[in-house]
Amino acid sequence: MKRISIWCLLALLSLVSVPSAHAQKSKGAEQAVAELEGQWLQSQKTNNPDSIVNLLADKFVFTGADGKVANKTETLANAKATKYDSVDYSDLKVVAFGNTAIATGDFMAKGTDDAGKPMDLHERFTDTWLKMPNKKWQCVASHSSPVKM
Amino acid sequence: MNWKIKATITTLCGLLVAITLVAQSGGDTSKVQKLEQEMRQAQKNNDASWYQQHLADGYVEGHSWGEWATKDEALKQMQNKAIKFTQGEISDITVSTFGSDVAVAHYKFTYDATFNGTHRARTVICSDTWINQSGAWKLASDHCSHVEGT
Numbered sequence: 525m526k527r528i529s530i531w532c533l534l535a536l537l538s539l540v541s542v543p544s545a546h547a548q549k550s551k552g553a554e555q556a557v558a559e560l561e562g563q564w565l566q567s568q569k570t571n572n573p574d575s576i577v578n579l580l581a582d583k584f585v586f587t588g589a590d591g592k593v594a595n596k597t598e599t600l601a602n603a604k605a606t607k608y609d610s611v612d613y614s615d616l617k618v619v620a621f622g623n624t625a626i627a628t629g630d631f632m633a634k635g636t637d638d639a640g641k642p643m644d645l646h647e648r649f650t651d652t653w654l655k656m657p658n659k660k661w662q663c664v665a666s667h668s669s670p671v672k673m
Numbered sequence: 674m675n676w677k678i679k680a681t682i683t684t685l686c687g688l689l690v691a692i693t694l695v696a697q698s699g700g701d702t703s704k705v706q707k708l709e710q711e712m713r714q715a716q717k718n719n720d721a722s723w724y725q726q727h728l729a730d731g732y733v734e735g736h737s738w739g740e741w742a743t744k745d746e747a748l749k750q751m752q753n754k755a756i757k758f759t760q761g762e763i764s765d766i767t768v769s770t771f772g773s774d775v776a777v778a779h780y781k782f783t784y785d786a787t788f789n790g791t792h793r794a795r796t797v798i799c800s801d802t803w804i805n806q807s808g809a810w811k812l813a814s815d816h817c818s819h820v821e822g823t
Contacts, residue, residue, distance in 0.1 A: 531818060572733070585769070585777070585800070587800050587816075588818070591798045591818050591819060592805045595778070619731040621731065622774070623774075624774075624775050626733060626802060626813050627754075628741070648739050649742065650733065650800065650814050650816040652777055652813075655806050664769070664777055664798050667735065669738070669817065669818035670738075672739050
């Protein structure tokens with residue numbers, strides 16, 4: 525009886541402690557996410573969106589500076605149709621909340637957009653990253669807005 | 674101890690664990706939707722205490738005109754009543770949950786307001802990331818962009 529009670533108590537205690545454990549900052553999370561942001565930038569610099577397929581979660585949602593929304597498939601299709609002549613990030617900041625991290629920064633790009641029109645962008649972005657059960661970080665949401673609208 | 678009593682206790686314990694898990698996950702979407710409504714109401718009422726309670730340390734806010742605000746800056750704006758809303762309605766809200774401690778809300782927000790003396794009336798589309806810290810949902814980020822044509 526005592527054993528059962530102890531196991532029951534332990535099971536309940538573990539449920540109660542899960543949220544607080546997740547809320548604790550993961551060591552190195554900011555660094556890991558900053559590196560993934562760097563990979564994303566590199567994919568744009570080389571016009572190679574295939575290299576970010578695994579960085580985006582299946583439920584990924586992109587919200588553009590024009591207010592348009594795209595899922596993962598649409599985002600990758602748009603990225604393939606976009607050609608960058610130059611692209612860079614600045615002021616990248618990552619704040620980790622346990623297994624969640626928020627990356628923010630400025631995005632500057634020139635080239636042609638997915639419709640073939642010339643583009644000259646200066647935007648700010650917020651990316652939401654999650655550490656998945658397989659311990660790999662994936663971006664679940666990305667949101668951009670133009671600077672000085 | 675009788676094995677029947679042991680089995681009953683074990684079953685009840687398992688049931689309690691299962692109910693707790695379902696309650697944690699199932700209610701998250703509606704909880705976050707309610708928090709979004711509360712947040713916009715707090716914004717209209719310049720209720721800084723709501724923001725103090727619900728913004729995570731490290732919170733970041735991205736405005737549709739490209740400015741950032743930290744938690745301290747957002748609270749200061751509320752306390753100074755630098756933002757005044759005459760209208761604000763949320764629509765098309767969807768919430769995606771990731772486990773029991775992360776939720777991302779997407780929605781449109783149509784408002785008429787004055788921000789630090791600048792009048793803005795528009796519809797924005799927003800992405801908010803909520804995290805569950807020790808059972809309390811906190812807003813980690815809020816980023817909005819202007820919906821073209823509004």
